[in-house]
Amino acid sequence: MAKPESFLVSCDIGSSKICVLIGEQNAHGALDVIGKGASPNRGTRKGNIINVDATIDAIKRAAEEAEIMAGVQIARAWVGISGSNVRSFNSRGVVAVAGKDREISRDDVTRVIDAARGVQIPQDHEVVHVVPREFAVDGQDGVGDPTGMVGARLEADVHVVTAPVAVTQNIVTCMNRAGIEVVELVLEQFAAAEAVLTEDEKELGIVLIDIGGGTTEVAVYQRGSIAHTAVIPVGGDHFTNDLAVVLRAPIGDAERIKKKFGSALRSAVEDDEMVEVAMVGGREPKLCPRSTLADILQPRAEELLALIHEDLQRLGVDKEMRSGIVLTGGGSELEGLVEIAEGIFEGPVRRGVPAGVGGLVDVVSRPEWATATGLLLYGHRHKTPRRRSRGITRAATSVSRFFRELF
Ligand SMILES: Nc1ncnc2c1ncn2[C@@H]1O[C@H](COP(=O)(O)OP(=O)(O)OP(=O)(O)O)[C@@H](O)[C@H]1O
Ligand SMILES: [Mg+2]
Incomplete structure (x- = not known):
């Protein structure tokens, strides 16, 4: 039998940034994170690659950072796939x-x-x-x-x-041109679920909501297996844009303001709390009540979560989610989002922070690292990788892998 590789690499090509993680199997057979790299990515929109060169550059930068930290060279990686066309x-x-x-x-x-x-x-x-x-x-x-x-x-x-074949080919091309072979493409929801959900939660019924920059990905688990997946072309960047438009602030400043002072829960913000907002065109910054930010962010949060709730109602699974809802992805860090989601879904809601790995745990224990961490865990669980091929062969190997897991 082939000796399992002791190093594993994951790459999450997100619309905000590209995350690369290097994991090593420890003496107990578990996985330790030994390297991490992240690089802002301007090459994708709504989860789809729109600029190949920019994406390759970002992959290279993130990979190099992770390689330096881990002291190993990356040859191949488990790579996430998502986007509005999946x-x-x-x-x-x-x-x-x-x-x-x-x-x-x-x-x-x-x-x-x-x-x-x-x-x-x-x-x-x-x-x-x-x-x-x-x-x-x-x-x-x-x-x-x-x-x-x-x-x-x-x-x-x-x-x-x-x-679409064009979407998978673009990912493979970018990875290959960055010098990395793709072991397997994994749906990002499946990856994030590996990192933030427990087997008991999947058994009882749970909804995973991964709020990224350009998209929000949903996965519903029932009786231990996947029941539904969906992608909504709205993410945290839409919250930032709303702020930028209403406040007439540059995007970069709106993003900083959102992270530092933003809240999706108007009722939790004091009326007289003021924050300083930079203005476009280098004009003098102005003071703005923090409640104004919440007035902008709360309706956007409600709109996004209500869309998901309606989808679950349509499928008839909204009442069967006995483990409730898990919010993850960078967008889930917005203050007040858990409370808003509890109101909409009328059930328990928690933030999903990646778990199940050792080593540099503190560097990945944020919701925005859920997909990259989950890809490592997914790769670790399906140790014998299948090579990338197309269509029926891929499905057939997927079935044979099912047997490996089952027996
Ligand atoms: N503390 C925070 N408060 C509010 N929003 C945040 C915070 N931290 C990150 N975000 C938002 O999270 C989003 C990025 O999340 P993430 O890194 O999970 O996205 P991505 O994986 O690159 O994108 P996608 O999954 O859409 O391809 C951005 O919109 C960013 O503004
Ligand atoms: Mg993501």
Whole structure:
């Protein structure tokens, strides 16, 4: 058996910044973070790469910083994929059990997963993930692993994630031109979930909301598996833009003001608290009540969270989230957001800070590092990487990986 690599590298190509982490497997088999690099990224919009050269530069800078910190050279990495063009849906497949005595074999399970993923996907898309959710044997639902059971009819529910080939190719091209091979592309929600959710929470039902710069990514877990994923083209940068427009302040200043004084909860801000706001065109800074900032930020926060809530209501899962909601990503750091979310979702809400790694824990224990940390954990869990290939082969390897996890 091939010896598992002891170093793992992750790369989160975010719209605000590119994060690179280097992890090392310790003597106990767990993962220690030994290197971290971050670089502002102007090359993506709404999660999609729009400027290849700018993205390559940012990847190189982040990778170099992490390499210097860890004292190792990066060759390949687990890379996140998301963006407004990624599509996901649930699908069901049915097969007749083939073997004698009608005992379900691994072969039957592979066939039923293939049948479930054999749905029409948009022509210019490729399959990124096929995640088995649960099986049914002769109509009996809720089977985790049907192998060895006896039955005539085997059904599988799977969650399929697809992305335009152009989007995946752009990511691979940028990584390769930065000198790094892509081990595997992983949906960013799946990665963030690895870092901030517990298995118990996924079992009971939970919604993960990752508020990034340009997009907000949602993942719903029920009965231990993924039930729904979505991307909303609104993120923390829209909050900053709102402030910049109303205050007539430069974007950079609006961003600083948001982080330092911003609140999404108007009722928690004193009426007479004043903050200094820089003005565009180098004019004299002016004093502005902090409540004005909350008046701008609260409606934006409510709008974003209400959109997600409506989506969950439409799917009929809003009442089944017994573990509540977890907010993560840099945008979740906005003061008052947890309270606003509690009001909208009428359930428990917490901020998700990455956990499950050792080493330089303090450098990654912020919500904005959830995806990069989760990519490391994902890579660690799926140690034997599959090589990047396209379409059916990728899905097939995904199924074989499912077996590795299962058995
Ligand atoms: N303390 C803070 N308060 C409010 N907002 C914050 C804070 N820190 C970071 N943010 C916001 O978080 C956003 C960036 O988050 P993050 O780093 O998770 O995004 P990203 O992963 O680069 O983007 P995306 O996921 O959309 O591709 C920015 O809009 C930034 O303004
Ligand atoms: Mg992100």
